Amino acid sequence: MKFFRIHKEGYTSIAIAVLLVFVLNALVHYYMPQHRWFTWLIYFVSAALLVTIVQFFRNPHRAIQIQHDQVLCPADGKVVVIEETIESEYFKGARLQVSIFMSPTNVHVNRNPVSGIVKYVKYHKGKYLVAWDPKSSTNNERTTIVVETPHGIPVLYRQIAGALARRIVWYVKEGDNVEQGQQFGFIKFGSRVDVFLPVGTEVNVQLGQIVKGGITVLANL
Numbered sequence: 001m002k003f004f005r006i007h008k009e010g011y012t013s014i015a016i017a018v019l020l021v022f023v024l025n026a027l028v029h030y031y032m033p034q035h036r037w038f039t040w041l042i043y044f045v046s047a048a049l050l051v052t053i054v055q056f057f058r059n060p061h062r063a064i065q066i067q068h069d070q071v072l073c074p075a076d077g078k079v080v081v082i083e084e085t086i087e088s089e090y091f092k093g094a095r096l097q098v099s100i101f102m103s104p105t106n107v108h109v110n111r112n113p114v115s116g117i118v119k120y121v122k123y124h125k126g127k128y129l130v131a132w133d134p135k136s137s138t139n140n141e142r143t144t145i146v147v148e149t150p151h152g153i154p155v156l157y158r159q160i161a162g163a164l165a166r167r168i169v170w171y172v173k174e175g176d177n178v179e180q181g182q183q184f185g186f187i188k189f190g191s192r193v194d195v196f197l198p199v200g201t202e203v204n205v206q207l208g209q210i211v212k213g214g215i216t217v218l219a220n221l
Helices: 008-031 036-056
Strands: 070-072 077-087 093-102 109-111 116-124 142-148 154-161 168-170 183-187 191-197 217-220
Touching: 008 036, 077 191, 093 217, 116 154, 116 168, 142 168, 154 168, 154 183, 191 217
Parallel strands: none
Antiparallel strands: 070 217, 077 093, 093 191, 109 183, 116 142, 142 154, 154 191, 168 183
């Protein structure tokens, strides 16, 4: 059995959750001893909530096989978009968009889909539309990152906040040399990651497919 690791982004959230659960259970136990069924219900709900929060911040080990002619999935989740669109922030032209939706039960570590030099990083404040809304890609809180591969191909990927996700974290800056599969960020409590590729790129996934960050090959460059 592999060691269960917790991501560093979860330390504070888990500590707060443990404290709140302890205080709530202590109050119920002290002030409502006559209502045993209600007390046990609170115990059960508190335990389930704590387990949910802990599993959300799990950080499983991934054996990454670096391939400079491939694009790896940046996150765990489900493929919800594969379409040609206009990317207006950086490329200002047509690109092939592939989007991965992360539910609250998925691993929320974000990984670089390609190796290369970080050419662009920008954080945008925004709304919190549901992550599957097409407008979330341009209207929601988001962070855009562009990496130029060793073959000179720029790949843009974007972290997008959703209705529940209220904090986007990223660890890269312009000029960094990043490695494929390396962690570049984290989104708390469900959202999505968009990847923008050159038009005509061979995509290896299908709509509705369940994918794993750093493992599933998204496309061939």
